[in-house]
Amino acid sequence: MELRQLKYFVTVAEELNFRRAAERLFMEQPPLSRQIRQLEDELSVELFYRSRRGVTLTPAGQAFLDEARLTLAQAERAAKVAQQAVQPKKLTVGFSICAFNRVLPEIIQSYRQQLPDVVVTLTEMSTEAQIQALLNGTIDIGFVHAPISHPALLTVTLLSEPLVVALPSNHPLTHQAQIDLRSLANEPFIVCPESVKPDLYGQFMRLCQEAGFSPQIVQEASPPEVVLGFVASGMGVSLVASGAEARHSAGVTYRALSTPTPLLEIAAAWRKQQVSPVLEDFLALVKQA
Incomplete structure (x- = not known):
């Protein structure tokens, strides 16, 4: 018994028509019929009832169908495992600029030290793009707002x-x-473009509206270091995450807002059902962070 015979049998069982099954398999009908007959002879059972009105499964054929599908699925899985064993292990990470500046470098450095054989690919993306990439499997983990x-x-x-x-x-x-x-x-504002940080931009606009004014935006800039460079030059003011003070202090003074505002949060996100061993090792470091 060969795997190709099981594939032929399953296709005929699904179509219940030798001609359509042959078309699906890109082969002629007579060779397909011969392969099914050889399989029946080897098993010493009749798998199909054949008549002028069509083809139907016998009780033995119905029982054999479930097992044939399991065997084909297991064979496909075995092939994938063998292929993955010789392929380089990969981890694809999406990130926002804020995450990269604050938490990601240390995690990546630790991961590469512990698992140097894993190829880590990083891609800068907005939070919305990361969510979509996670759902369609383009990235394994994202660092989002x-x-x-x-x-x-x-x-x-x-x-x-x-x-x-x-x-x-x-x-x-x-x-x-x-x-x-x-x-x-009445102050001129320097902000990160909405296309780069839609979450921060949206929060900034809402806070200004709640305070009773529309901000006078004189300059859009990215990354945050460029925004703060413009502030230091006297071009305007900006609202930034408090962690910016530790990274850029020359020519810039930071002051708290008197009205409490929502916190800016950075989180790691991943798919519930698709956690590979490579990702599990990475998540262990993320949770430590």
Whole structure:
């Protein structure tokens, strides 16, 4: 008995028509009929009832069909396992700029030290693009702006930061310990483009609207270091995550907002049902972080 004979049998059983089955298998009908007859002879059972009206499965054929499908599925799985054994292990990671600046480098460095044989590919993507890439299997794990909610995804929050005001160091408002957002109504703003950080941009616009004004945006820039460079030059002010102060302090002064604002959260997200051993090892480091 050969695997190709099982494939022929399953196709005929699904079509219940030798001509259509032969077309599906890209072969002529007589050779297909001969292969099925040889299989029946080898098994010493009749798998199909044949008549002028068509083809139907015998009880033996019906019982054999379930086992034939299992055998073909197991053979396909065995082939994949063998192929994967000689292929390089891969991990594809999506990330936002904020995640890369704050949490990702240490995780990637630790992972590469522990598993140097795994090829890690990183791709910068928006949160929305990462969610779609996770769902269609383009990436294995994403580092996104939280919160996100999708029944097919699991997340773990890695970092939570409040928004603060970034001011040129010679700005009059630097003398205040905290700043009321309404006092920035007439200030020129430098922001990260909506296309780059839609979550942060949306939160910024909502906060300004709740404070009773529409922000005067004079410059869009990315990444955050460029935004802060423009602030330091005196071009305007910006709202940034509090962690920016540790990375860029030259010419910029940071002040807390007097009104509490939602935290900016960075989370790792992955598919519930498709966790490979390579991803499991990576998630162990993520959860430690």
